[in-house]
Amino acid sequence: MITNYTNSIKYKKIGSIIKLFGWVNNFRNLGNIIFINLRDREGIIQVLFNKNNKILFNKANELRKEFCIQIIGVIHHRNKKNINYNIYNGNVEIYAIKLIILNRSKSLPLNINVKNNEKIRLKYRYLDLRSKYMIERIKVRSKINNFIHNFMNSNGFLNIDTPILNKETPEGARDFIVPSRINKGKFYALPQSPQLFKQLLMISGLDKYYQIAKCFRDEDLRFNRQPEFTQIDIESSFSCSFQIRKFIENMIKKLFWNIKKIKIKKFNVLSFYDAIKFYGSDKPDLRNPLKLIDINHLFHLDEIKKIYPEIIKNKNIRITAILVSKNNILNNNKINFYSKILLKYGLKKLFYIKFKNYNNDIIKIYNSCKYLSLDKTKKIIKFLNAKKNDLIFFCIDKKDIVTKSLCYLRNKLGKDLNIIDKNIIKPLWIINFPMFKLNKKKKISPMHHPFVNPINNKIEIKDLKNNYKNIISDSYDIVINGYEIGGGSVRINNFEIQKVIFNLIGISKKEIDNKFGFFLEALKFGTPPHSGIALGLDRLVMLLTNTENIRDVIPFPKTHNYNCLLSNTPNYINKILLKELNISIT
Known part of the structure; x- marks a missing residue:
C-alpha cells in the first residue's frame, strides 16, 4: 500500500x-x-x-x-x-x-497528456482516468462526497440505505426492469429515486434522513443526462419549505467555499411564473443580464392584425422584447441568422429596432417591421428606456412560441455577446410551481411527482378535483448558473389528498392498490408533516470543476445514447439465463 x-x-x-x-x-x-x-x-x-x-x-x-x-x-x-x-x-x-x-506497458491507444476524442476516451476509460484533468475531477467528487457526509452528520441527519430492487412506480420516466428468477413472471424495478422509502422513514420516526443514492431513469436521449446518476437525497420531518431551503443554502455556501473558496452571498428567489415571464425558462442563468420584457400593452388590436393577421384568432398572444445595450457586434447578417434559427421554434418573424443619434435633434431609427409607425416605435424605445446604439428585438406570436423562442435568443445572445460573467456563481430558487401540467397525451400529470403537497395544506379535496389548473404546489427547485441542481417539496401526509391526486392523474383503483397500497396504508398511522429535496451530485461536480459535460465527472459514464463503450453494454443476454427466467425475446 x-x-x-x-x-x-x-x-x-x-x-x-x-x-x-x-x-x-x-x-x-x-x-x-x-x-x-x-x-x-x-x-x-x-x-x-x-x-x-x-x-x-x-x-x-x-x-x-x-x-x-x-x-x-x-x-x-x-x-x-x-x-x-x-x-x-x-x-x-x-x-x-x-x-x-x-x-510493463505497450504503447497507449491515446495520449493521456492531452484531451482526446471522447469516443476513444470512453472506450479506454481506465487509461483516460490516468490523465491529470480526470484525476482532479474524481478527487473533487470525492471531496464533495466527504463534505456532504460530514455536513449532514453534524446536523443530526442519519445516513440510511433504501432498496435498489423495488416495484414499478410512476415517477416521471420509464423504469429499468429486473426479472425475478425465484418469482417466475414477476419483475423488480430499479429506483428512479428513493422517494417512497424516504417518506416511509419519516413515518417511522427517523426524522432526519439523507443518502447519497444511485438512481436509474430510462429516459429519452437528452443532452447531459445519464441513465444512472447519483443524487444527494434529504428528508426531514416537522419542517416547512422555507426551512429546507435555508438549510440547503447553508450547505451550498459552505460546499463552494470548502471546495473552491468561492463566497456565495445571496440566493435569489423567483416564482415559476416570474421565471417564465422574465427569462422564458424555469432554470435561467442569472449571470446573463438580459430579460424578456412584455410590451403587449403598447399595441392595439388593429396594429397586431397588420403585423400578423392569423394570430388574432388565438387569444393567447404574447408581445415581448429583449433590450441589448450598446450593441456594436450584431449586424444584419447575424440578426437574420437568429431569425432563421427561431423558425425551428415556430416563430414566424423576429423584428428589431435600431436607432442612433446623429446630432442633438435628429434620431435615425431602423425598424424591420414595416407596419410599425414611427410614433409606435418611439413609444417602445421610451418604455424600454433604450439609449443610443441599443438594439431591441421583439416578436408577436402565440405565448408558448414567444417564450421558447426568446428563451433561446436570450441564451444565444448571452454567449455571442460575451456578457456572461463566468467567474461568479448565481444561485436561484424557483418556487410555487403549478401542481399539474398536461402531458404529451393531453392528460393531467404532476409537474414534479404525485407526492407533492398543495401550497395551502388546508385546501379542500373538491378544489383539487374542480380547480386543478390553478393549484400551486409547495415545491422548489435550486438552479445555479442555468443548471437545475435539485428539486424538492413539502410532501403529502394526508391519506385522502394522496388518493385524490392519484385519481386526478388517471391511476386506476386497481393500480393504486397494486403499486401504492402499502404507502397509502402507511399514511394512516400518524404521518408527520415532512419535506425534502434531492440534489444532483453529478451536476454539482460539473459546476465545481468548470466542465459542461456530465461525462467528465463520472468515472465510468455511458455515451449520449446510453452505451458503455468500455464494456460494450448493453449487450445480448445468455439464452440459458433467459430460459431460467422464463423470458422469451422475439
Whole structure:
C-alpha cells in the first residue's frame, strides 16, 4: 500500500530516503544519465539514474512510457537553473538507489497528456482516468462526497440505505426492469429515486434522513443526462419549505467555499411564473443580464392584425422584447441568422429596432417591421428606456412560441455577446410551481411527482378535483448558473389528498392498490408533516470543476445514447439465463 505520494515530498527532509510507486510519464537517456518523470495520482517527480551504478542504470534503460514501477531514492535539491516551475515538485528530484519494474506497458491507444476524442476516451476509460484533468475531477467528487457526509452528520441527519430492487412506480420516466428468477413472471424495478422509502422513514420516526443514492431513469436521449446518476437525497420531518431551503443554502455556501473558496452571498428567489415571464425558462442563468420584457400593452388590436393577421384568432398572444445595450457586434447578417434559427421554434418573424443619434435633434431609427409607425416605435424605445446604439428585438406570436423562442435568443445572445460573467456563481430558487401540467397525451400529470403537497395544506379535496389548473404546489427547485441542481417539496401526509391526486392523474383503483397500497396504508398511522429535496451530485461536480459535460465527472459514464463503450453494454443476454427466467425475446 502506498504511504508516500509525490506531493508528500515537500514534508520530507532533503537527503532522506523515500519509496514511491507510479507510472513512467516520460523517459530521457542522455548517455551517462537517465531521467524519468514518475507520475502518481497526486503529481509528478523527476527521478535520476546515474551510470556509476551500471546494474541500476541498465535496468532503468528498459523503462518506457506507462511502465508501472517502484522507486527507492534520495531526495535532492535541483540546481537553480534546472528548477521546473511548471510542476509542483520542480525544485527537487530523486536520485534512484533501487528500481522495481512492477509491470510493463505497450504503447497507449491515446495520449493521456492531452484531451482526446471522447469516443476513444470512453472506450479506454481506465487509461483516460490516468490523465491529470480526470484525476482532479474524481478527487473533487470525492471531496464533495466527504463534505456532504460530514455536513449532514453534524446536523443530526442519519445516513440510511433504501432498496435498489423495488416495484414499478410512476415517477416521471420509464423504469429499468429486473426479472425475478425465484418469482417466475414477476419483475423488480430499479429506483428512479428513493422517494417512497424516504417518506416511509419519516413515518417511522427517523426524522432526519439523507443518502447519497444511485438512481436509474430510462429516459429519452437528452443532452447531459445519464441513465444512472447519483443524487444527494434529504428528508426531514416537522419542517416547512422555507426551512429546507435555508438549510440547503447553508450547505451550498459552505460546499463552494470548502471546495473552491468561492463566497456565495445571496440566493435569489423567483416564482415559476416570474421565471417564465422574465427569462422564458424555469432554470435561467442569472449571470446573463438580459430579460424578456412584455410590451403587449403598447399595441392595439388593429396594429397586431397588420403585423400578423392569423394570430388574432388565438387569444393567447404574447408581445415581448429583449433590450441589448450598446450593441456594436450584431449586424444584419447575424440578426437574420437568429431569425432563421427561431423558425425551428415556430416563430414566424423576429423584428428589431435600431436607432442612433446623429446630432442633438435628429434620431435615425431602423425598424424591420414595416407596419410599425414611427410614433409606435418611439413609444417602445421610451418604455424600454433604450439609449443610443441599443438594439431591441421583439416578436408577436402565440405565448408558448414567444417564450421558447426568446428563451433561446436570450441564451444565444448571452454567449455571442460575451456578457456572461463566468467567474461568479448565481444561485436561484424557483418556487410555487403549478401542481399539474398536461402531458404529451393531453392528460393531467404532476409537474414534479404525485407526492407533492398543495401550497395551502388546508385546501379542500373538491378544489383539487374542480380547480386543478390553478393549484400551486409547495415545491422548489435550486438552479445555479442555468443548471437545475435539485428539486424538492413539502410532501403529502394526508391519506385522502394522496388518493385524490392519484385519481386526478388517471391511476386506476386497481393500480393504486397494486403499486401504492402499502404507502397509502402507511399514511394512516400518524404521518408527520415532512419535506425534502434531492440534489444532483453529478451536476454539482460539473459546476465545481468548470466542465459542461456530465461525462467528465463520472468515472465510468455511458455515451449520449446510453452505451458503455468500455464494456460494450448493453449487450445480448445468455439464452440459458433467459430460459431460467422464463423470458422469451422475439
